[in-house]
Structure formats: C-alpha cells, structure tokens
Amino acid sequence: MTETWKGIWVDGCKAAWPICMGYVPIGLAFGVLAQKAGLQPWQIGMMSLFVFAGSSQFIAVSMLSSGASVAAIAMTTLVVNLRHFLMSSSLAVHLQGSSWKFLTAFAYGVTDESFAVNMAKFRSEEWGKERALVVNQTANAAWVLSTVIGGYGGEFIPAGSFGIDYALSAMFLALVVFQLRGRIYVMTGLAAGVLAVILALLLPGNSYVVIASLLAATFGFWLRRYARGRKAIHA
C-alpha cells in the first residue's frame, strides 16, 4: 500500500462507505425527530458533532422534550456509552506508542461501527492508524451531515428505501465473520450473542452489551487457557 496521504484517504474512505450508508437513514430519522422536538438544524449539527453517539442522541432528544434535567441526560448518556470503554481498550492494542495528540483525535471517532471496521482491518491486512483515523472521521462527517439534512426536512425521503435500514446489520454480520479465526472465537461469539439476547429481554436499556461482552470475553479467555493447558500436557 502506498503511504501517500491520497492513498491513505482512498483506503480509509473505501473502508468507511458501508458505515456512511448505514448512518444516512438513522441520521435523517434523528434529524426529523429532533426538529419535531423543537431543535434548530444548527443545534442538531452541534449535538452530532460534539456527542457523536447515535442511540444516546435519540434518548437525549426524547428526554429533552419530556423536560429532563441536564444531569439526568448526562448520566443516561454515560451509561449508554460505557461500551466504548471496552472498544477503546481493545483498540489500544493496535495503537501502542501513539502520540497523545493522535489518540485525542482518534478517541473522538470511536463508535460501534468504526470499531468493528478498524479491528477487522487491523487484523487482516497492512492497516495503519492513519487509515483508521480516516474511517472515524469520514463516518463522523456522514453522521453530522445526515442529521442536519434530517433537521431541514428529511421526512421527504421515504423511510425504508431499498433495504437501507439493513446496511449496518449486514455490515456487522460480515465483520463478525472476519473475527472468527478459530473455534474459540466462534464459541465466544455464540456465548456473547445468546447472553446478550437473554439479558436484553431481562434488563432495561442497553447494559446487556457490556455485561454480555465482559462475560463472554472472559469465558473465551479461560477456554483458550484451558485448551492450551491440555495441549501442553499431551505434548
């Protein structure tokens, strides 16, 4: 791969397009909702720019219209986004020794989607942290733009066109496949998925993501240790 800036941009954008496509319908929907709740397009854009967290933004707007306090909105947002703590920890393995300036810029764009794309890329090929940063920023631009357009009257775009609502689901399915590098990963993934479904039915909110991921990753960790231990005995 060429290390020119142009090459880095092209690679980053190529990796980011499914994210951008998936963000458009969600961003438009958010813009429409926020506008109905009384927000100006610039206020919508400001939130997307400074917060950049889809589900929290939806929750915040509905809390705003029901008159919730600033503290309550911030607390809810924190809980909804705690999963990014795990994602950033996992990304740190690939960003060893980066400058604090780079990390500060990079942290801003860590989302479920950019995390999934970058982790697959970091593993499967020669992927640099600059390309990963381009993925983050491109996705962010698509998010900010589509929410602002939604705020100007996105209801004119018919909902559910061409199955675009499935873009992110399909992207995650493909990215899960890239992560399955052996039986232990398959079992870890299945454990996480089944746990998440059970917990999502039992618990309110989205705490199921963090709890299921922590438990399943620990399960996978011990599974691998156990498998390695057995191999050592039989060797």
Next chain:
Amino acid sequence: MLDREYLLVVAGMGLVTYAPRWLPLFFLSQRQMPQWLVEWLDMIPVAILCALIFPDLFISGEPRHFALFQAKSLAALPTLAFALKTRSLGGTVVLGMLLYWLLEKFVS
C-alpha cells in the same frame, strides 16, 4: 427551548461520551500491557459484535420480545453464508440490503 440549557446538555453529553473513548486509549497505549490483558482484549471484538448483532436480529418491538423469525433474522442467514464464502464486506452489505428489502416487501 432555552439555548443556554441546550448548550449545557450538549457539553455534558460530549464530556461523558468522550471520556470512555479517550481514557483507555490514552492509558493503555502508553505502556506495555501484560500478556493476559492482551489475550483477554483479543476476545473483546467478537464478543461485542455478537452482543450487538444477536439482539438486533432476534429481538423486536417495544417492550422487547424474542422473535426468532422476522425479516432481519431471515435475511441474516444467506447474508452470513455469503460473507463466509466471499469475505467481501461491500458485497455482503449490498446483498443483505436487497434480501431485507425483498423480505419486508413480500413476506411481512
């Protein structure tokens, strides 16, 4: 809506969404991580991805309920098979959208 209050909301949300993204990146990338932590973190991506996608496919509605067969889950199997076979991200996304679109249109 009060403009000043809205600014406070955005600032508060910005702070609490940025902190969990920045803290681990900053602290974990500055020093050598212990081997067990690297191995444990290696399991995180597949765990998180599955914890996100399974409920997306198999749970629907508000209040949430389990739905084994719905357009999202039915489109998932051929989409997954295609991803396993081709390992193409773009192709998988396009095929998934097409299948979901058809299922939504003709099945439900």
